[in-house]
Amino acid sequence: MRVITQHTLGGPEVLTIVDAPEPRIQPTEVLVRVKAIGLNPLEARLRAGEFPLLGAPPFTLGWDISGVVEPASQTWRFRPGDEVFGMPLFPRAANAYAEFVAAPALHLVRKPASLSHVEAAALPIVGLTAWQGLVDLAGVTKGDRVLIHGGGGGVGHVAIQLAKSLGAHVITTAGTGKRDFVASLGADEIVDYTTTDFAEVVRNVDVVLDTIGGDTASRSLAVLRPGGQLVTAVAEEDTDLIARFEAAGMRFSGIAVDPDPVALRGLAGLVEQGALRVSVQETFPFDRIADAHRLLEGGHLRGKVVLTV
Known part of the structure; x- marks a missing residue:
């Protein structure tokens, strides 16, 4: 071969x-x-x-x-x-x-x-990251306000659709060229990160899903409601960031994605229902x-x- x-x-x-x-x-x-x-x-x-x-x-x-x-x-x-x-x-x-x-x-x-x-x-990787972050770690449910960073990317575009299927109100960051794309996925609010600082316009979020890290992850603290949760796929070992969130009374979770047939079947089911593309x-x-x-x-x-x- x-x-x-x-x-x-x-x-x-x-x-x-x-x-x-x-x-x-x-x-x-x-x-x-x-x-x-x-x-x-x-x-x-x-x-x-x-x-x-x-x-x-x-x-x-x-x-x-x-x-x-x-x-x-x-x-x-x-x-x-x-x-x-x-x-x-x-x-x-x-x-x-x-x-x-x-x-x-x-x-x-x-x-x-x-x-x-x-x-x-x-x-698989993007879908499992989104599922394990939003379903397993955050327990997103109907009515939750969810901010997804990088909604036009691999994890982000699946996460938008998954969060919508769970009944969440979805806010996402995306560049100007991806605005129509993320809107077509069901995003309720879109923040163009090339012109607008999300930390100045977004508030009272229950869950932030971060695939960017760095300054984006740290500034997400400002948008969470009291007791809100950051789920990150890229900054899970940042001890300083963890300490900041915990000191502010927020929850911090890191994703280290792993094989999961239950979640994969769940994603496949959403595809068959027409809720995920x-x-x-x-x-x-x-x-x-x-x-x-x-x-x-x-x-x-x-x-x-x-x-x-």
Whole structure:
């Protein structure tokens, strides 16, 4: 099979396609013939060596996959030919930039017929981050006021729709070029961060979902109601920030997203109900992985970037 690997840290040009044996399957695992791979900004940072989650190269990136179960699989949970998607093994290496991936059966769920492989591959990491933040950590319910930072991005555009499905009043920050996009997702209020400071115009929020970090996370303190909650996917280990929120009587929660079939099935159910759609800005064929990473690391994406196999 073909695998995209890297033998050194660096720019997109270090990503190389090589031939490799198909992965060996252990009991309770499935072998997935990959149809599409969702790309995430995290992977560009790992490729460049910004932090050593996977150790030193050589390694193969990737977690988000959608594909078809192969006969070699050793589980009763799926049959050969089943279409599945998921985020296996995160944060351990899943070696998902490949034509075949070995994955624990519990880390995958059946793909809804209404969702293409490209859309399904785009959903797991961003969808699970949004679900675990809004449902599991914050317990968002009908009538809550929720501020979602970066509503036009991967996590943000799913989070808007998820929060709306929970009955929340959704406020989001987005650039001028994404205003119509986030409005189409159901956002009730939109703050254009290029012209307006959200901390000056937003008040009495129950939950803030942060995927930006830094100054954005710290200034979110001002918009929360007494006892409100910040849920962050990027500043979960910022001890100074945690201390500030706790001193102000606010709740602070950090997301370290993990595989979760219950949440994945919940997301799939929303897709089937028409309450959730996944936005894919651009797809690239497998052999254009370097071009895909150049777009990925440029930032300001509308939704996701996906690699087709």
